[in-house]
Amino acid sequence: MPEQLIFAMEVFLNGLMAGVLYALVALGFVLIFKASGIFNFAQGVMALFAALTLVGIMNGQVPFAHIINATFGTDLHYFGWTVPGLLAILLTMGMMVLLAWCVQRFVFRHLVGQEPIILFMATIGLAYFLEGVGDLMWGSDIKTLDVGLPQGINETIDEVTFGWFGYGFFIDNLDLVATLVAAILVTGLVLFAQYTKQGRAMRAVADDHQAALSVGVSLNFIWILVWSLAGFVALVAGIMWGAKSGVQFSLSLIALKALPVLMLGGFTSIPGAIVGGLIIGVGEKLFEFALGPALGGATENWFAYVLALIFLVFRPQGLFGEKIIERV
């Protein structure tokens, strides 16, 4: 087999893995969008916030240490204990539920019935707010996140592919774990939405707020539930990305990458988010591999957006989205 083709295959596989991570973030968007019609720009910052909180709890950091130190002249940094990973994840989840409640209570309850674009801008404001709070609480330095996920090259794949092609593929263990987690998460979410009482209520709210209210579904509860779920997805995405590239501000920019993923897949479709993520992941890696050197490199920065832009012109509702019908 020609060498170029083998390289391209490796790039393809790595693109798939990156795509899974994009899809993870995109999933959070779809959840909130379906249930409340809010396009949650803050999803990426929520992932950053969740990862920061997780690291902070695990290392026993004192929240708001910087301000306390600067104001009172103290020298607080750590409580002096460390919390095991699983417990810390649970505590962080609690924090995300609290956040969901706050967001619902203080922001979106007051914006019911506003235009979608106003809600969208409110989430941009929310993103800034959360980013600032996260930095104030836990400090803005780059942190490493280690919850015991396997990392490094997968030896088995390396050996097997070496046996087949005479060239070992480089696949990160972490990416494999992420794929597995994403698969479980999606299955879980779909089952939850289809077969549980809350899931049904969630879909009812997504269909029609008024009708759902009139048959006794509590909108307030459902929205808190949805935001919590989105927080949970954000936490998972935050753990994966944090383990991959450290917990830092650029994490929130990944959320922006999830937007073209959504546009490809359609805003209202969970499978769409996955497929869109894979297309973007593979597309940008292959494009960079094929044309990057000729164009000067770093095409990954814009490829996803331009692909989505061109795509949208021909199919505005995305691959799996519901058809947009407009009436006067």
Next chain:
Amino acid sequence: MLYREAGDFSSTYAQDSQTFPIRFDRYRYYFVLAFAFLVVPFLINDYWANAILLPFLIYAIAAIGLNILVGYCGQVSLGTGGFMAVGAYACYKLMTAFPDVSMFVHVIIAGLITAMVGVLFGLPSLRIKGFYLAVATLAAQFFLVWLFNRVSWFYNYSASGQINAPERTVFGIAVTGPNTDAWATYMFCLIFLTLSAIIARNLTRGTVGRSWMAIRDMDIAAEIIGVNPLKAKLTAFAVSSFFVGISGALFFAVYLGAVEVGEAFGIQKSFLVLFMVIIGGLGSIFGSFAGAAFLVVLPVVLKIVGVDWLGWPTDIVAHFNLVIVGGLIVMFLIVEPHGLAQLWRLAKEKLRLWPFPH
């Protein structure tokens, strides 16, 4: 008395439809203009020019541009930073290619070039709308920044990848480069801002502006009553990008002097200008001024309070800035979706009735 129509009769249509129909308001406007043109240039020093006045003037132009697109035509754009970069790089190429031409011409041509690029990226708006469009404009943002970073023709093959503004003049007075006077740069930007505001104000209340607003309020209905959406949307993109391009050119040539594109015109800049428009007031020229002033002054005030009075390190103050800006955005959208401009309008209504509100 403040804001009284009493005794203020209009005898021609021109008088009836002027921008400031109330005499007091009109005089206030003349007074502000006179103060800005005749008094401030004599008082200005480098600190005031660089910390507050220049950024305010330049961001106000950008905010007017974005307000036309978002506030008047309802097309949300997150590509402002990219369009500002187009203005800056167009201006740079013109400045270096034609050193003898006046800066006025360069800045205006830079604006026209940006308008063309804006129309190009506005084309998808004919098919997609709302936040789909917002995301599509992100493509403009990232693609343009990447383009100026990678294609060395744009920065004249300089080794650092930066662009530096050489010294250029208007009527023999240096307005760019290292040897400028504060008053000269101030006046240069002020003239552009004044012209932009007057043009924008008159466009938005004429035929073009009305067709934009019809599209904003409901595009399908507008199409049915005979507004051509192609024309309306593309003119909005063109005019908006023209102003944004001018502000980008001024931001680079007059204010910063040297620019690295990812840093100066990144996605943060797009958000900053969008926030100015939201806080100031969607669909209001005065709101663009108010929003720009607010978001330029806020970090300066926070820095004085946080760093100088409370003795906090600068990074904490920067984070506080994020929290406050984010919080304010949410608060404004909840309490007053029309921003500072609406507060000003309400205050004027109150003043007209004061002191006998019944």
